[in-house]
Structure formats: structure tokens, C-alpha cells
Amino acid sequence: MPYAVVDKAAPHVSVVRLNRPERLNAMSYGLMDDLVAAFEEVAADNSCWVVVLTGEGRGFCSGLDLEDPGVIPGIDEMPIVRIGRKAMSQFSRIVPLMRSVPQPILAAINGPAYGGGMCLALGADVRYAATSARFNATGIVNGLTSTELGASWLLPRLIGVSRSSELLLTGREVDADEAERIGLVSAVVADGDLLEHCLGVAAQMCEFSAYGLQMTKAVLWTNLETASLQAAIELEDRNQLMLGNTENLIEAVTARKEGRRPVYTDMPRRDVVAFVEAQERGETPKY
Secondary structure, three states: OOOEEEEEEEOOEEEEEEOOHHHOOOEOHHHHHHHHHHHHHHHOOOOOOEEEEEEOOOOOEOOEOOOOOOOOOOOOOOOHHHHHHHHHHHHHOHHHHHHHOOOOEEEEEOOEEEOHHHHHHHHOOEEEEEOOOEEEOHHHHOOOOOOOOOHHHHHHHHHOHHHHHHHHHHOOOEEHHHHHHOOOOOEEEOHHHHHHHHHHHHHHHOOOOHHHHHHHHHHHHHHOOOOOHHHHHHHHHHHHHHHHOEOHHHHHHHHHHHOOOOOOOOOEOOOHHHHHHHHHOOOOOOO
């Protein structure tokens, strides 16, 4: 049985589930390989519009498995000075991969999210916590550094520099209520209702344009690294124009007039020429 599995939970919604519950879904080399494969699978699935990431059993992910991490793959004939970097990359590649997955990822954080498990949660686009969720930066507690898997870049952008420094330097545990209060998660849900809540959010998102969801995710991530407001707006303008050249906005206006829910197809707009010609005549274009 793979250590990360993909289930089709609902139309257009896939659940990626860490599947090593006997170890609280601790990160081993095998689990990371399977998790990479799972994300690559959903990324290639054009029928999937939203992804939910969660852990099997009573924990989301307890971080690196210090007792049974497994065998580093792909190190045959590799000199020892290169093995360390290879080992690190087996773990550190996961958050950039989550960013590159075109679909939004919702993290359903059940139980402990320690160390690398907290970083997995940070790599998601939206986070929801069960009441049992607990977060901490385990590296500093274990004599290492808490700056791993992108935590030093992601956490300050989510909750601010001061709070991030305190959590990463002290390694103290944060419960679900505090995580919501400081903005680490969007909401706290009863343990038994967490996955259903996330699937409900995903279903609501699937009423929107799949193209719009993907482009919104892409711009959010890209503009985290953009140096100026104007540069951010330039990218937003272009993406909005790309969506504006589909039938979606016309469908939204028509559906509102007809008192029904819109059905977005992301198909190219058929009346662009007429729209432009009306503008050139000084007329108000009609949708």
C-alpha cells in the first residue's frame, strides 16, 4: 500500500491522504516519494479542480521519522559528499511542488502537524484545522534548525515576522484555537466534521471557473515574490484579461438575469469582435 493515496471524493475534487497512520504519517523517504507521485497525479488530472490534503488516522504529519526514515533512494555510486544534499532534497522539494500543482490545495489538518508536517500545511493554499490540531517547529527542539521546507519564507508571510520568529525560535506548541487567532488557519472545525467541511468548501469552489481558480492560485503565489505593487497589478491585469476573453462573464451576467447559478465552461468568447466594434462606435457593449 502506498504511503500517499489519491481518492476521488466528489466530482472535480481529489483527496490526497498521507497513509502511514501507525507513525502519525511521519515523513520517510518512501512517504515523500509517494506524496510527490500523488501530487503529480492530481496535477495531471484535468478533471480535478480542487485538492484536499489530509492525514490518515489521528495525525496530519508528525514531521521527519527519526526512528525509521527508510533508505535514501538513487544514491548508487554517489560520493558521500553529495548524499547529504540528495537526502535533503527528498524532503525540501515538496512545497515547491505543491506550489506548481495548478489546482488549489486545501489542508485538512487533523491532529499533530509537527516540523515538516507544519511545513506541509504552510505549503497548502488554504488551511483548516480540527480541534485536535497542534503545530510546532520541531527542528529547534531536536538540536537542529526550525528553518526547513520553506518555513522561514512562508510563515512570516502568513502570520508576520514577530510571531514567526517566536514560534520558530522557541519550538512551542500552538493549538488549533491559537492557530486560528494568529491567522495560521482559516477556521477550526470539530474533528469528526473536518474532512466534510473541507469537501464542502471544495464543492463551493467547483461552482467557479476551473481556469479562474488555477489562475488565481498562480497569481497569489507569484505576487508573493513580486517586488512592487505596480508589477503585481500588471500581472493581475493580464490574467483578468485572459479570463475576460472566455464566455464566463457573459454567462455570469446571463445567469443573474435568469435567476440561476452560472455554469462556467472556460470556452473562448464568441463576441469579442462585436464587443470591440461597439466600443469603437462609442456604444456601451452589451453582454
